[in-house]
Amino acid sequence: MPAVWIAIPTFRRPDQLRHLLETLPGVTGRHDVMVLVADNDPVRQEGAAVVRAMLAEGYGLPVTLLSVAQPGLCAVRNAIAAAALDDPAMRFVAMIDDDEWPQPGWLDALLICQAQVGADVVAGPVDSRFVGQPPRWARETLVFRAEERPWGATGMLWASNNLLVSRRAFAMIGEPFFDPRFNCSGGEDLDFLARLHDAGARFGWSPDARVGEWVSAERARLSWVLKRMWRIGCTETMARRKALPGRIGAAKLLVRSVAILGLRTAGLAALLLPGARRVDIAGQWVKSWGRLYALAGGAQDHYGAL
Secondary structure (H helix, E strand, O other): OOOEEEEEEEEEOOOHHHHHHHHHHHHHOOOEEEEEEEEEOOOOOOHHHHHHHHHHHHOOOOEEEEEEOOHHHHHHHHHHHHHHOOOOOOOOOEEOOOEEEEEEOOOHHHHHHHHHHHEEEOOOOOEEEEEEOOOOHHHHHHOOOOOOOOOOOEOOOOOOOOEEHHHHHHHHOOOOOOOHHHHHOHHHHHHHHHHHOOOOOOOEOOOEEEEEEEEEEOOOOOOHEEEEEEEHHHHHHHHHHHHHHHHHHHHHHHHHHHHHHHHHHHHHHHHHHOOOOOHHHHHHHHHHHHHHHOOOOOOOOOOOOO
């Protein structure tokens, strides 16, 4: 029976999904793995078509195909969690996005860190892989730089696109695991991890558990990066707003957000310095405005379906 479920939510990325699925058999090296593909597009079902075609070709790993009719980030992630938890043999869910692919040793690195640290959740770096030749600033900007931490127990984690979650971790928080309030905005993974952190979950980090992520030419544009920073400001604030309800919580967040905006505005002067990371400086300023936008209740529709 599979002890590790590799969970892949997908939405209209058939080529990237195929690449990911083609990569998995060569890097898992285990016999207790189940691949779960959750297609969040009941109309085109491009992801489901890829899975069926690869199974007909004799795919090397067992696959569970799930169709999630309700659109949205939380809907598909909750469907994944329910399907995996329904298997009593499941001990871990390894989450990876459909535009990513694991590097050699990925799954073993996550599991070794989990076992040695006693972690409930383990994450690893995500390396950007550009399609075509990007501008120089794109390779240097924060949005596309892999997060690096030392191996072992770690503090708060921020995303679910390279994440090992234990069965015990799901039991530490109530359902829905991914709050539907974030279904169309994003930030559902941040909220999920924040609730786990507050529940006392132990987090780990494995630098060797690396995945690659495609970065299209469209994403390697200044406009996309600044929109992404705006979105991060929105979703982070929405998660914090949930944790600090009521007028007092809103007031605390407002004071904090205005103060950050003031600091980032003053920091714009650094744009004139030689060698300054201008995109990051501008992005942090835009992110500050995103925080205020979210506090005004305007952050609900940045994302459509996954």
